[in-house]
Amino acid sequence: MENQNTDNNSPAMARINPVRLGYDSRFQFKCHPGVSCFTLCCRGIDILLTPYDIIRLKTRLELSSAEFLAIYTEPHLLEKTDLPMxxxxxxxxxxxxxxFVRDTGCLVYEDRPTACRYYPLGVASLQHQEGADDQGFFFFVNEPHCKGFEEACDWTVAEWRTDQGVDVRDAVNAEWTDLLVRKRSFPSSIKLTEKAKQMFFMVSYDVDKLRRFVFESSFLQRMPVAEDVRQQLASDDVALLQFGLRWFKDVLYKQRDPHAQAAAAGGDNVQ
Structure with missing residues (x-):
């Protein structure tokens, strides 16, 4: 997609033409209960959840990871990576x-998913990969019913990301995003084993099971960590998530043979 019309300030033009946006690109948008389309964007769509989304939501709802996943999510395989989402x-x-949507708004607004926070923007290229373009690659989500573009509230993409808190969330999810980018570089003939996919799912989404894997198996005997790190992993879900993702990425991608590495990643079975 060519970089065209990025300086065009017309909301209508922005919604019609596929436009590559950078951090300094400007747009008009505001969503509030007074717009006629309020909450329509929360219906009839697939909302992809990131690892940090699940931590925030399961904590908000006072559920375990497994309970949240069972009650509120559906599993899929991500196209081109064959990884579970x-x-x-x-x-x-x-x-x-x-x-979580009601006519009056979102019941979990303070902990709403990253995709909801980005709206009306989408991310066209995954960030945080090695050698990534610092300018980023964003675009408008084209929904004809949306009246938020008619509101006189001006932003740059960078300002919107900060205001909505997605910059913080992208930083927390950086290792996970990098895993997806790296997996895309695999030749299509190379497939991960089912055990590797299960490990990826646990590390990415089931932080409570990951904690049991780390502390109730022989994991720490095979991979000792400092006592202060051990204490942090025992109580801090975000620290454990990032630790687990770094470990999984190292095991899976250190060698050129992903099948052998995936098998090594299996470790002990923890229910």
Whole structure:
């Protein structure tokens, strides 16, 4: 996609033309209960969840990772990577609504997923990979019903990301995003074993099971960590997530034979 019309300030033009946006690109947008389309963007869509999204939501709802995953998510395999992803399970209503949306707004707004925070922007290239373009690659989510573009509130992409807190979330999810980017570089003939996929799923989404894997198996005997790190991993979900992702990436990608590395990643079985 060529970089065209990025300086065009017309919201209508921005929604019609596929435009590559950078951090300094400007747009008009504001969503609030007074717009006629309020909450329509929360219905009939697939909301992809990141690892940090799940930590925030399961903590908000006072659920374990496994409980949250079972009640609120659906598993998928991400195209081109063959890695497991999860989306929010839709409600069984005519609009296939997000389970947390009501006519008055979002029930978990302070902990809403990253995809919701980015709206009306989408991320066209995964960030944080080695050698990534610092300018980023964003685009408008084209939904004709959206009236937020008609609101007189001006942003740059960078300002929007900071205001919505996605810059912080992208930083937490950086190792996970890098894993996805690296997996895309695998030749299509190379497939991960089912055990490797299960390990990726646990490390990415089931932080409570990951903690049991680290502390209740022989993991720490095979990979000793400092006592202060051990204490942090025992209580801090974000620290454990990032530790687990770094470990999985190192095991899976250190050698050129991913099948052998995936097998090595299996470790002990923890239920």
């Amino acid at each position: 999860v989306t929010l399970k839709k409600m069984d209503d005519e609009q296939a609504s997000c389970p």
